[in-house]
Amino acid sequence: MAHENASAVNFSELVNKNKQTLARLKESHRLLLHRRDGEDLVLTTATRAEQDRTVVSAATRMLAALARREPGSTDLLLDILPDAFPWVRFLPEADVHAFAVELVDTMRAADSVGNSASVAQLLIAWQHTAEVHSDPDLLAALTRHHTEDYGPALDPREAV
Incomplete structure (x- = not known):
């Protein structure tokens, strides 16, 4: 970072x-x-850390308010996501919408507890999902339905 x-x-x-x-x-x-x-x-400094937290909190509240305001605001949010996160172009349309909703909800929740780790994890997870969708071979391998059942997984602590 x-x-x-x-x-x-x-x-x-x-x-x-x-x-x-x-x-x-x-x-x-x-x-x-x-x-x-x-x-x-x-x-x-503590002052700078508090200023940073205030800015992030304000941006979060503004984004959440925008997303809730009017039916067209969701469309606006979906329109600007590719500018903020270019990798969303690889996601299926339904996933872009799911990402937008989850991002706003997670940002609001994280802001309420003053810890942004969950937002960072959410962004990383969705970016990895986009990376899978960007590679047709990888997507096929991960979405292929396997008919073989290899039985229950062994407890790694019992493996010798």
Whole structure:
């Protein structure tokens, strides 16, 4: 994931040169902390984090209100989805509609608990679905009806 306007430093610099590193945070408002033994971290100020949350919440509420407003607003939402998510062009029409409804509903629910992880997961899942539809061979392999039954799956903990 790209972190626009973030200065990048090694995590050790925060520990060893904390004044200089925090001065960089003041300049860029975000620090991307590279860690050798773990996932990179983003350090920001509480004020900036709250501003980001406010913007996302406002955009979510506006999108949800638009989607509920009038019958034509759903058509508008469906029209703009390919601009925001070009991969929806590979989805069947019914799936594009399902994606739009699920996206708005999930964004509203995620906003209500202040955690956008479910929205990110939803976008990844639908994008993977679009990727399957973009590849005719893969789509055929995954949608082929298999008549053979291989029996119940073994518990992986019991496999030797």
